[in-house]
Amino acid sequence: MIITCPECGFERQVNPDKIPARSQMATCPKCKTKFKFRDLPEEFDFVPDPHPGAVAPKPEDAGAPSEPKPRPEEAAAPQRHEPQQADGEQQGERPDLLPGLEDPRHDKHEELWDRLGGMTPPEEQQDHEPPYHEEAPIPEWIKRREREAEAEQEIPGAVEGVKPPFEDLEHFGFFPGLFETIKRICLAPRLFFEAMPLGNGLGRPLVFALLIIVLHDIFQSIYMYTGIVPLPTFQGEVIQMPAIGMGSQLALTVLFSPISAAVALFLISGIYHAMLVLLRAASGGFEATFRGVAYGTIPVLIGLIPQVSDIISQVIFVFASSWFMVLVIIAWQAMHRTSYLKAGLAIILPPLVIMLLFFAAAGSVPTV
Template identity: 30%
Template sequence: MEIICPQCNFTRIIPDEKIPARAEIATCPKCKHKFRFRELTEGIATDATVDAETGPDNTSVPKQSSEKEPQPSLTHNKPETKQDNGEEFWDKLAALGQPHQDKQHRTSPSGDASTFAEIDVPWEHLDKYGFFPGLWETIKRAMLQPAAFFRSMPVGNGQIKPLIFYLLIAEFQIVMQLLWDMTGVGANATSEAGLAGISAVMLLVVYPLLLIMMLYLMAALVHACLHLVGVATRGFEGTFRALTYGSAPMVMVLVPMIGPLIGAIWSLIVTFLGYKHIHRSTTGKVLLAMLLPLIPFGLLLILVLTMAQRNGAMTF
């Protein structure tokens, strides 16, 4: 028998032999709504009453307690089937409210008691999303929903795909910047003759290699600071992922003049949220870790200014 909840339209097929003969009320396992799923004819109810009271030899049978027969529940025990898995997945999607989020329940490597459900990064599953849709969906999530994006990001799938994502964003940034400069609408307008020295080898080989070196140096420095503060709970890969996917707002270079500045500020905020939510830390600790690398540079700057003032005083 197919039983459908009139409240939430939850449906389940239950074999007739597993439904008590006199049961008329069912309880939905999803919304807990009780409803009448069928109406028994009077003859069936009478026969059932006679059979229950007289017994097989028309002898009186002691009446049992007036407990009602158990109502059929849509959550009766039965072996796991493909249909059950489908309904379970349907329930998760209904609760989530977003049909295209591939939610996977996996334990976080930190072993935290409050385990977050992990959602795969679209860029890392191009076989499912496609190249450009996966790239765009990842950029959109990182820019518009950074907290949820990094909080649910799996850690342990490697650094190659995040690195390629970062290189694509960086290459796109430099190409667009050169284009704006060549057309004269960029912050540093340059003639075509000035761009002639930038060869394809420089753009596609040397520049990415320099980017990779600077990226790993920055990631190592930040991770060391996070470790000093005591918040590097998900390893170097967690820090690396926050830094690479945090570069997504740099696509704002599409907007001439002010786009690079907006993208840089936006990227800094997204990266900060990445450190915080990937490592399950607090705002104060992450902010302290990000400011630690500036302390040596600040001291060096103060030293240089002090020496310059002394030299100036000696001149006069």
């Protein structure tokens, strides 16, 4: 049964079995308005006789004067017996007809709603009841699909992520930030590039790559100057190094190595980005392409190992090149939101084209 307040419209579902039989008034717990919530059928005001088996004594037997006989019209009407008042009862009170039951005269309408569970307005209950979707666990594949859909609609540069430690030197410090960045790229490259935000510029990635390359060149200069590694050769002939001191050689390396490395980084990144654009896999812009190349220079650190022979040099070159391509593919897939296939094609096609052009030019050169 639904009870609705006509004043404020508050309503509540009530079990009819819990409503007293004679109750028809209710008090709204919200606005305190009393109203009639149902109509009861009219009943006869029947009062049972307290002595149903007793027979009234005759006037002749009691010795009392006889009462006048009722008139015909009064005799036809049914007699109503008034109950006798017990000792100590006040005038106007009715006796307890059925002990153990509630007095039917007691009005239940004021406490009806309070007795039925302490009804409260629906608005108050909704404030305390959490919605169903927060209680039910959401599958992980749905969360991943929602994140991918949101990432596709976001504009590169407005994505908020976790900065690389080298780009947050105010918090990490220079050397701890540098070492922490190298560690994250080596141990968790996918997580590192997926969390990397775009829109912070190319300065910090460029400085990071230059530090790696210059460090490699300094160690190689020391190895060649001390004779730990053989001098480079060209067409079987050893390239003679200028007769200068160790300090001068290191100074030249520190001076010219960053310039040549920066030019090479931008040139390679430009070629790779053109391939990504052709493959329609450059949604992150040139910044994402350059960041992948810059932070992918970690394998250059393998060159710190002295290359004492040609075999070791070739093994290190193949391993470092393969590792570089893997890191760059992971970076482009994460930051460009593309597939591994397109990222792999973008990094493999330029070397293949260069090799084909080289062999074609070598084949066309006339021989004597």
